[in-house]
Amino acid sequence: MVASPKPPTQHTLDILATSASQFTPDPADTERANRGLIATHETGLIEEGGRTVWDISRHDFVRESEVAPSSVHASLWHQARLNAVHGLFEVAPGLWQARGYDISNISFLAGDRGWVIIDPLTSEACARACLDLANAELGERPVTAVIYTHSHIDHFGGVRGVVDEAAVDAGEVQIIAPDQFMREAVFENVIAGPAMGRRAAY
Template identity: 45%
Template sequence: MSDLDYADRSDFEDADRGFVAALSPAVVRADEGRVIWDGEAYAFLDGECPETAHPSLWRQSQLCNKQGLFEVTTGIYQVRNLDLSNMTLVEGDTGVIVIDPLISAETAAAALALYREHRGDRPVTGLIYTHSHGDHFGGSRGVLPHGHDPVPVIAPAGFLEHAVAENVYAGGAM
């Protein structure tokens, strides 16, 4: 096993590619003011790696801490680091399809607002859940609030059963 070349910063350049804008401040709150996600709490990662952390883990954390709206390729965007997962948006002729709408309605709504601020007020015309972890579907109400027009929702076969079973098996961890 070879050591990581810590002088090579190309992974940071890759992580920054396509950056459009960040949510500033990087804090998402519920309507009553409770903090749902506090990206500002991770600002310590901008500093040097302390002796108490493994340098590779520190570096990976710095890369994962890149927050904001990113253009992946023409018509495909991601909002990263507004909670545990990333939300992908695919632009179409009549709106945008949201893939994995994050873990909570608040973070998903903040992600969609950040996207719309920079890409326009496209309606959500469909949802795709890639798998049954809660951080990939829990924010659905943030992109499709109660009373919205019906849109297609695509999920893997057995999605509901797996989502429920996972929460029974893993309990509070999920």
């Protein structure tokens, strides 16, 4: 039996109403969140094997109103609206980032021989879709290296969506990771995984 959600108590509503009266969103936040946007995924729906992996429309409810519902902290609502901005962005000359198509961002650095990809997301399907978007908009390049900045799975889990294992084994693609990366990845995702899963569900 699944428990039905309960409405916030009056005490909570009073606290949220007070915080809303004291919060003024910075209109420049929206400009900054959209800065450098050059393209978006055609549908925002990423599927694999008939299964929906990512669907940007699930965030439509935060796009519908600038004003937070009475049950949501005004600053969190504002932040959620900024997080709902998605697409391929130019960050700096030669550096682009796809945002909003996973729980993390993937970056594309144009190297002399091809793409250096930084943090290839959580899922293969999302990483592949973002690489396809970058290639379509910026010109197709081979992937020559992948950098994992740290051991959280949303920063390396989608690597097979952007590189072929045979190419890595052949030395055609470098995988660059911090020292002790495998140890930390096991600790983070295997040993702590069940607790993290329960926390995520909660």
